[in-house]
Amino acid sequence: MELKTHIISTIVQHKPGVLQRVSGLFTRRGFNIESITVGESETPGLARMTIIAKGDDKLLEQLTKQLNKLIDVIKVRDLEPTNIVQRELCLIKVHAPEERARSEIIQYANIFRGRIIDVSTETLTVEITGDTNKIDAFIELMTGFGIKELARTGPTAMSRGPKTI
Amino acid sequence: MNGGQAIVQALLDEGVETVFGYPGGAVLPLYDVLYDSELKHILVRHEQCAAHAADGYARASGKVGVCMATSGPGATNLVTGIATAYMDSSPIIAIAGQVATQLIGNDAFQEVDMLGITMPITKHSFRPNNPNDIPRIIKSSFKIARTGRPGPVVIDLPKDIQEAELDEYINRPFKLPGYKPTLKGHPLQIKRAVNAIINAKKPVILAGGGVIISGASKELRKLAKIIRAPVTTTLLGKGSFPEDHPYSLGMLGMHGRKVANLTVNECDCLIAIGCRFSDRTTGNIAEFAPNAKIIHIDIDPAEIGKNIEVDIPIVGDAKKVLQDILKILEKKDINSEKKEWIEKTIKFRNKCMPRMSFDKEIPLKPQQAIKEIMETIDDDTIVTTDVGQNQMWMAHFYTSKKPRKFISSGGLGTMGFGFPAAMGAKMALPEEDVVAVCGDGGFLMVSQDLATLREYDIPITICIMDNRRLGMVAQWQRLFYDERMSHTHLGEVPDFVKLAEAYNIDAEKVEKPGEVKEALKNAIKSGGPTIIDIVIDPMEILPMVPPGRGLTEIVGEYKVETKTIKKEKVEGE
Ligand SMILES: Cc1ncc(C[n+]2csc(CCOP(=O)(O)OP(=O)(O)O)c2C)c(N)n1
Numbered sequence: 001m002e003l004k005t006h007i008i009s010t011i012v013q014h015k016p017g018v019l020q021r022v023s024g025l026f027t028r029r030g031f032n033i034e035s036i037t038v039g040e041s042e043t044p045g046l047a048r049m050t051i052i053a054k055g056d057d058k059l060l061e062q063l064t065k066q067l068n069k070l071i072d073v074i075k076v077r078d079l080e081p082t083n084i085v086q087r088e089l090c091l092i093k094v095h096a097p098e099e100r101a102r103s104e105i106i107q108y109a110n111i112f113r114g115r116i117i118d119v120s121t122e123t124l125t126v127e128i129t130g131d132t133n134k135i136d137a138f139i140e141l142m143t144g145f146g147i148k149e150l151a152r153t154g155p156t157a158m159s160r161g162p163k164t165i
Numbered sequence: 166m167n168g169g170q171a172i173v174q175a176l177l178d179e180g181v182e183t184v185f186g187y188p189g190g191a192v193l194p195l196y197d198v199l200y201d202s203e204l205k206h207i208l209v210r211h212e213q214c215a216a217h218a219a220d221g222y223a224r225a226s227g228k229v230g231v232c233m234a235t236s237g238p239g240a241t242n243l244v245t246g247i248a249t250a251y252m253d254s255s256p257i258i259a260i261a262g263q264v265a266t267q268l269i270g271n272d273a274f275q276e277v278d279m280l281g282i283t284m285p286i287t288k289h290s291f292r293p294n295n296p297n298d299i300p301r302i303i304k305s306s307f308k309i310a311r312t313g314r315p316g317p318v319v320i321d322l323p324k325d326i327q328e329a330e331l332d333e334y335i336n337r338p339f340k341l342p343g344y345k346p347t348l349k350g351h352p353l354q355i356k357r358a359v360n361a362i363i364n365a366k367k368p369v370i371l372a373g374g375g376v377i378i379s380g381a382s383k384e385l386r387k388l389a390k391i392i393r394a395p396v397t398t399t400l401l402g403k404g405s406f407p408e409d410h411p412y413s414l415g416m417l418g419m420h421g422r423k424v425a426n427l428t429v430n431e432c433d434c435l436i437a438i439g440c441r442f443s444d445r446t447t448g449n450i451a452e453f454a455p456n457a458k459i460i461h462i463d464i465d466p467a468e469i470g471k472n473i474e475v476d477i478p479i480v481g482d483a484k485k486v487l488q489d490i491l492k493i494l495e496k497k498d499i500n501s502e503k504k505e506w507i508e509k510t511i512k513f514r515n516k517c518m519p520r521m522s523f524d525k526e527i528p529l530k531p532q533q534a535i536k537e538i539m540e541t542i543d544d545d546t547i548v549t550t551d552v553g554q555n556q557m558w559m560a561h562f563y564t565s566k567k568p569r570k571f572i573s574s575g576g577l578g579t580m581g582f583g584f585p586a587a588m589g590a591k592m593a594l595p596e597e598d599v600v601a602v603c604g605d606g607g608f609l610m611v612s613q614d615l616a617t618l619r620e621y622d623i624p625i626t627i628c629i630m631d632n633r634r635l636g637m638v639a640q641w642q643r644l645f646y647d648e649r650m651s652h653t654h655l656g657e658v659p660d661f662v663k664l665a666e667a668y669n670i671d672a673e674k675v676e677k678p679g680e681v682k683e684a685l686k687n688a689i690k691s692g693g694p695t696i697i698d699i700v701i702d703p704m705e706i707l708p709m710v711p712p713g714r715g716l717t718e719i720v721g722e723y724k725v726e727t728k729t730i731k732k733e734k735v736e737g738e
Contacts, residue, residue, distance in 0.1 A: 013343065017280060017292075024284050058470075065467035071289045071309060074343040 007079040013072040014047040035154025050156045077165040086157035095146030168296040168327040169198040175303035185215035189235020191262030194327035210613040214585035216246020219257045221586030226593035233260040237275030248286040250317040252576025256310035265325040288316030296329040300336040313346030314465040350481035365434030368394040374401030375439015377568040384487035393503040397425040404565040418446040420557040426716035439483045442472040452715030520724040528702040537681035546598040551583030551607035554636035581610035599625040615668040618694040626688040632703035661698040672696040
């Protein structure tokens with residue numbers, strides 16, 4: 001069957017061990033997690049988890065059902081990829097000892113609506129948010145200068161419009 | 166009140182009378198409370214037996230079984246038993262000590278990440294970090310363990326929390342917003358199922374352990390009668406439908422009955438209830454019930470479509486769903502073609518009844534031994550089995566008539582299960598006779614618990630099917646590995662009668678037809694624990710479906726009973 005990337009949004013109890021229960025399920029059922037983000041949700045005590053994972057539809061169905069069985073998992077939804085907003089945060093530390101490189105990086109950052117959040121004599125650190133493609137594109141541009149360090153959060157997502165999960 | 170006292174109180178509040186366990190440093194505070202508590206504690210000789218005993222207790226009674234152990238090695242010794250219960254949806258609660266909160270994570274003495282180890286084999290788990298939570302955790306654990314699809318719950322209990330004082334004993338379960346088992350089947354799906362059943366010409370019912378768990382045996386019988394469908398079961402479904410009923414085909418699958426396998430292959434509508442389509446039941450799924458519309462009723466939505474593509478899925482409790490289906494069906498006129506189907510099936514069944522009478526042969530044939538067991542015990546006797554040929558002989562030949570009377574480790578296939586599970590069953594239902602049928606290999610994995618049997622005078626009978634082989638593995642070697650019998654010969658030790666003697670337990674060795682019956686009769690009459698060492702033919706194999714093959718591809722000689730079987734009415738019941 002065809003492997004597809006799925007964006008699974010879940011509401012879980014904000015408790016220790018829950019991330020382990022969720023990620024353990026993925027490992028056990030042979031589903032590859034590309035990224036997983038967790039943080040507080042609109043409701044105190046509940047967290048929202050966004051899981052990006054690759055697999056065929058049958059495996060995904062099994063996984064969603066298994067996730068639903070976890071007592072700490074309250075809601076699970078496979079988001080429709082065409083109708084979502086998703087953002088990822090990326091911090092990139094770029095090699096920039098010379099003036100020319102610096103001004104170029106600053107220009108690029110502006111075009112991508114990034115921000116310079118740290119400066120040293122040898123480096124610039126850029127913060128950029130956006131969907132995965134945009135971040136990939138920015139990283140590609142920075143590669144030429146020499147990326148010294150890079151940290152990405154993985155996407156977090158929700159449906160467009162008034163719909164909630 | 167301290168944490169330990171709160172645990173015992175909460176267990177008593179749940180109606181627990183017996184727990185199985187083994188102490189150690191990290192559960193000392195709890196054990197100190199047990200010292201003068203009315204809770205009966207059975208000291209096993211290995212924690213694995215505590216878990217299996219709790220499991221047997223649960224399966225026999227439908228109540229929750231409780232076991233406890235210390236941290237680290239005590240806790241890990243429970244793991245096989247927890248996994249066994251998980252695979253077979255048995256409600257047990259395993260309470261394991263843990264090192265004190267401030268030591269957790271330090272690789273302290275006897276520390277192990279029990280929550281982490283057991284996460285994939287539990288329905289849920291808890292670790293209290295506040296003693297006030299203990300009663301609520303116990304209460305919630307019972308709720309989770311026994312409702313919906315039952316399963317094991319682990320409570321990881323730091324030593325300091327057992328010692329800490331509670332401010333208040335609040336005994337209400339936690340709110341569990343993520344836990345809402347679906348009990349009622351969707352009306353639309355139920356209607357679709359009814360239509361499919363009515364339109365079917367050759368319906369077959371496949372009953373699993375879920376039928377027993379939800380107490381749906383009466384409804385199952387009704388359904389079979391109304392639609393004139395033969396009934397086959399999974400291993401765990403054995404007893405959900407009386408196997409002496411003319412409609413019964415016995416067990417399906419790799420080690421199942423030929424008639425069941427061939428009938429499912431032919432059916433045009435398979436009504437699967439409370440089963441999970443394990444590979445041992447279906448054989449090669451590509452060839453499973455190739456002509457059938459499949460209706461699958463299960464309380465666990467994740468089981469539907471997991472292994473087998475289903476035409477009509479119904480999520481819900483088996484009893485409730487069957488009641489709803491029957492409500493509609495009872496008003497309908499069921500087509501008469503089904504009468505031909507059931508008549509043909511019964512005729513076929515009678516033609517391939519497996520042979521059991523070998524009343525002259527020595528060494529004893531296992532079939533003969535089982536026949537004698539059957540002739541000795543009554544319908545209410547609880548039989549447990551171990552794992553291996555002994556189990557499959559029992560599953561194949563033993564006629565189980567009532568639910569919760571046949572107890573066996575299905576999903577995990579755990580050797581060493583039969584004997585401790587029988588102890589647990591007897592503790593749950595002291596009025597019933599309990600017989601454990603074990604292989605010599607499996608029995609030896611837990612034989613140390615003969616001490617427990619004697620110490621608490623638990624009157625069960627252990628029948629050891631003694632072939633001095635790891636019989637089932639030897640069977641596979643004979644059939645699929647060119648008879649290269651790699652490490653499956655057990656040798657002549659021990660002498661089981663002498664072993665029993667060491668524990669001051671009565672034992673008898675039987676070798677000839679007729680002797681099993683006699684010995685078992687005496688054992689049950691004796692009112693004490695007894696071992697019967699049944700020396701059987703080590704070369705006997707059970708016909709089977711090779712792994713990965715379709716259900717029709719049975720190998721091994723299928724001996725058929727030639728004696729005429731009395732004519733049976735189609736109406737049944
Ligand atoms: C704990 C455990 N170890 C190994 C196995 C693999 N196994 C399955 S059946 C079997 C042989 C069982 O031999 P015995 O207990 O003598 O029973 P028999 O098949 O002879 O009736 C083995 C080794 C298992 N199921 N469980």
